[in-house]
Amino acid sequence: MFDLFHRKRKAADRALAAYQRELIDTHYREVDTMYTKMRMWRHDYRNHIQTLKALAANDDLAGIRDYLDKLDHELIVLDSPIKSGNAMADAILSSKMALAESRGINVHVDAHIPIKLRMSELDLCCILGNLFDNAIEANAGLPPSERMIRVYMDMKGSQLYVSFTNATAAGKQRKEHGRFHTTKRGKDHGFGLLHIDEIVEAAGGYLSRNSEDGAFTTELLLPQE
Known part of the structure; x- marks a missing residue:
């Protein structure tokens, strides 16, 4: 029984690691594409x-x-429509914002990052990319007039406050064992949320999720370096 549990745990860890590498590669390509376009224009x-x-x-x-x-x-x-003070965050937010708008989602982003965070910029981009992907997915199935994503980032005391609110067709979600679960299916099911939790915990931050009828909100507090 222990060997079976150990094998399943190792398989889950390998799947999570593979998902994280794929996610990082995707975010890196999105950021690199924007920088490449800017360098070409300067050239x-x-x-x-x-x-x-x-x-x-x-x-x-x-x-x-x-x-x-x-x-x-x-x-x-x-030009990036987002000017938060962090170039990598601007690139990923702008990329995801364009993707959401191409799917008929009403998006508003108000982001200010005036400090250097305890986590790496890559980890910050993984958080923002995951949150945006989940928000885009949650809007699927809603009529265009109801699709919505709101992002707010600014200082709260000495920490960076991050809030993602999105409309959702899933209705009010319930927690299982103290956690909300993504509605997505497939090999990446749940890995995005788990990755966010791990990054925030490792940085000594705070995370809260709240589900209401028609809306889902994720709030984070991220310590500065």
């Missing part, structure tokens, strides 16, 4: 200047205006 900066100079030399005012309009649109697309 092209000199070419843009040369083009504008050429248009100016030909007194082509209409051409200059048209070119500047195109550059302005490109910057709007590339």
Whole structure:
């Protein structure tokens, strides 16, 4: 009996480790993609200047205006809509926000991270990415007018306060053995929530989840370095 339990525990640990690696790789790619786009635009900066100079030399005012309009649109697309003070958090929040909006979810993010946290930036991104993924998943099945995600991050005393609230089609959820369980199914079932719990606990933070009819909220307090 002990050997069977031990084997199951090891299998679960391997599955969790594999999920964490996959999650980290996904978040890294999302952040790296945004930085790559920004570096490409900076690389092209000199070419843009040369083009504008050429248009100016030909007194082509209409051409200059048209070119500047195109550059302005490109910057709007590339620029992160989130400016929390933490570049990696901005990248993951912006990426997930765009994903949620593409699925017809009304998203509002108000994020300020003025301190360096006790946890690594990668762990912070794992938390934010997981919370956003769960919130997006919870909105599935709701009519567009009811889809909603609200994110708030700012200081509360000496700690960073994080709040994620999302609409959900699941109704009020009940705890099992003191824990809420994700409604997702498959090989990654429950690993996201477990990963968040482990990161917050290791950093000496605080986590609370609350389920009401039509809404689910996760609140965290994360200590500074």
